[in-house]
Amino acid sequence: MLFSEIIGQQNIIKSLIKTVAENRVAHAQLFYGNQGHGKLALALAYAQFISCRSENKFQNEDSCGTCPSCVKYNKLIHPDLHFIYPVAESKLLKAKEKASSKAYIKQWREMLIENNYHVSLNDWYTKLDIERKQAGINTKDCSSIIHTLSYTSYESEYKIMIIWMIEKLNYQAAPKLLKILEEPPEKTVFLLIAEQTDLIIATILSRLHLIKIPKIDNQSLTQACINELGLDEKSATNLVYLANGSFKKANRIHHQFQNRQDNFNLFVKWMRACYLPDVKIILQTCDKLGKENREQAKNFLKFGIEALRNCLMIGINQENIVRIIEQEREFYTKFSPFVNTANISSFNEEFNKAIFHIERNVNGNMVFVDLSLTISKLMRIKETNLT
Ligand SMILES: [Zn+2]
Known part of the structure; x- marks a missing residue:
C-alpha cells in the first residue's frame, strides 16, 4: 500500500x-x-x-x-x-x-x-x-x-x-x-x-x-468514486453526499443500488415469463436464482415482496405512501392489474414460504420453480367485487 x-x-x-x-x-x-x-x-x-x-x-x-x-x-x-x-x-x-x-x-x-x-x-x-x-x-x-x-x-x-x-x-x-x-x-x-x-x-x-x-474529504472521496466505482461526476457527488466521509459506505451504497437494479431486471423478466407462461425462460431464471447464495436469493425474494406491494399501491391509487424509484415505475404500473387485494396476501405468503425454505437449505432451483407455478396461477385471480 x-x-x-x-x-x-x-x-x-x-x-x-x-x-x-x-x-x-x-x-x-x-x-x-x-x-x-x-x-x-x-x-x-x-x-x-x-x-x-x-x-x-x-x-x-x-x-x-x-x-x-x-x-x-x-x-x-x-x-x-x-x-x-x-x-x-x-x-x-x-x-x-x-x-x-x-x-x-x-x-x-x-x-x-x-x-x-x-x-x-x-x-x-x-x-x-x-x-x-x-x-x-x-x-x-x-x-x-x-x-x-x-x-x-x-x-x-x-x-x-x-x-x-x-x-x-x-x-x-x-x-x-x-x-x-x-x-x-x-x-x-x-x-x-x-x-x-x-x-x-x-x-x-x-x-x-x-x-x-x-472523514475523507469530499473532493478526494468524489474522485475515488469516479476512479474506483466508475461513476460519472454527478452520480459520484450524490453518492459522496450519502457516504458521510466513508469510502466503505460509498462502496456499500453503490453496490446495494447495483444489486437492486439487478434484482429489478431479473424480477421483470421472471414475472413476464410467469405471465405468458414461458416455461423455457422460467426454468432458465430459476436455474440462475437457484445458483445464487442463500443471502442473495433471500434478498431477491424480499425485493419481490416490495415490488408486488408497489404494484398493488399503484393499482389502488395509493402510490404516495410507498417509495418508488423512477426507473421502476413503468413496470409497476403495467403489472399492477395482476396484483390486487384478492391475491396480495397469497403472494406474500408464497414469497415468505420460499424465504423460509431457502433459509432451511431446500434446493433453490426447486423453490423457485414451485414459486413460479404458484405466481402464474395467482396472477390470474381477478379482483372480487366486495360490494
Ligand atoms: Zn520500497
Missing part, C-alpha cells in the same frame, strides 16, 4: 512521513476513527514506508513500491510484518487446530487485497463464516506476540505488529498485551486500529499514542 493509493488524508500522511524522517516513530500507536476512513490502509502504508529501502522515499513522500521490502508488502508477506485480529473457531480450521490469527492468515490477506484494504468486521466474519458474538482477539494470539517479536528482524530495521479492531480484545488476553506495550522489544512498532476508543480497555489505551483518522 502506497500513500498515493490512500483516499484523501493528506494531513495525516504528511505527519506520518515526518515521524519517520525525524526518527521519532512512536512504538505503540492507535489509529482510530469511523469505518471507511481508511485506518487500516493508512497503517499499512505507514508500515511499508517505515520499511521501504529506497533512498528517495522522503523526497518522493512515498514508498518506492519496487524495492524488495515493498514487493513483499504489496503481497502482505513481509517477514517483519505481523497481524493480529479477532478470530473464533470455524469450519476453516484443520482438525484440532485452535483459532488464531496465524491460522487464518490466508483468508486475511485475501480479504484485504480483494477489498483494497477497506474492510469491516462484518466482512471478516463473513469471510470466516463465524458468528459475530464469538470473535475476539484471544490469549493465544497475545501470548504469541512475545514469541513472534523475540527474533531479530529478518529484513527490516523495524518489526511491525498491526492489531486490528483492538476493541475486540478479550478481557483475559489484556494483561499479556499490556505487558508487551509496557516493555516493548527493541525496534518494534505496534499499530493498533479501532473504531471506538471508549470500548478499549483503559490500561491499554493509556499506553497508546492516539491518531484520529477523520
Whole structure:
C-alpha cells in the first residue's frame, strides 16, 4: 500500500512521513476513527514506508513500491510484518487446530487485497463464516506476540505488529498485551486500529499514542468514486453526499443500488415469463436464482415482496405512501392489474414460504420453480367485487 493509493488524508500522511524522517516513530500507536476512513490502509502504508529501502522515499513522500521490502508488502508477506485480529473457531480450521490469527492468515490477506484494504468486521466474519458474538482477539494470539517479536528482524530495521479492531480484545488476553506495550522489544512498532476508543480497555489505551483518522474529504472521496466505482461526476457527488466521509459506505451504497437494479431486471423478466407462461425462460431464471447464495436469493425474494406491494399501491391509487424509484415505475404500473387485494396476501405468503425454505437449505432451483407455478396461477385471480 502506497500513500498515493490512500483516499484523501493528506494531513495525516504528511505527519506520518515526518515521524519517520525525524526518527521519532512512536512504538505503540492507535489509529482510530469511523469505518471507511481508511485506518487500516493508512497503517499499512505507514508500515511499508517505515520499511521501504529506497533512498528517495522522503523526497518522493512515498514508498518506492519496487524495492524488495515493498514487493513483499504489496503481497502482505513481509517477514517483519505481523497481524493480529479477532478470530473464533470455524469450519476453516484443520482438525484440532485452535483459532488464531496465524491460522487464518490466508483468508486475511485475501480479504484485504480483494477489498483494497477497506474492510469491516462484518466482512471478516463473513469471510470466516463465524458468528459475530464469538470473535475476539484471544490469549493465544497475545501470548504469541512475545514469541513472534523475540527474533531479530529478518529484513527490516523495524518489526511491525498491526492489531486490528483492538476493541475486540478479550478481557483475559489484556494483561499479556499490556505487558508487551509496557516493555516493548527493541525496534518494534505496534499499530493498533479501532473504531471506538471508549470500548478499549483503559490500561491499554493509556499506553497508546492516539491518531484520529477523520472523514475523507469530499473532493478526494468524489474522485475515488469516479476512479474506483466508475461513476460519472454527478452520480459520484450524490453518492459522496450519502457516504458521510466513508469510502466503505460509498462502496456499500453503490453496490446495494447495483444489486437492486439487478434484482429489478431479473424480477421483470421472471414475472413476464410467469405471465405468458414461458416455461423455457422460467426454468432458465430459476436455474440462475437457484445458483445464487442463500443471502442473495433471500434478498431477491424480499425485493419481490416490495415490488408486488408497489404494484398493488399503484393499482389502488395509493402510490404516495410507498417509495418508488423512477426507473421502476413503468413496470409497476403495467403489472399492477395482476396484483390486487384478492391475491396480495397469497403472494406474500408464497414469497415468505420460499424465504423460509431457502433459509432451511431446500434446493433453490426447486423453490423457485414451485414459486413460479404458484405466481402464474395467482396472477390470474381477478379482483372480487366486495360490494
Ligand atoms: Zn520500497
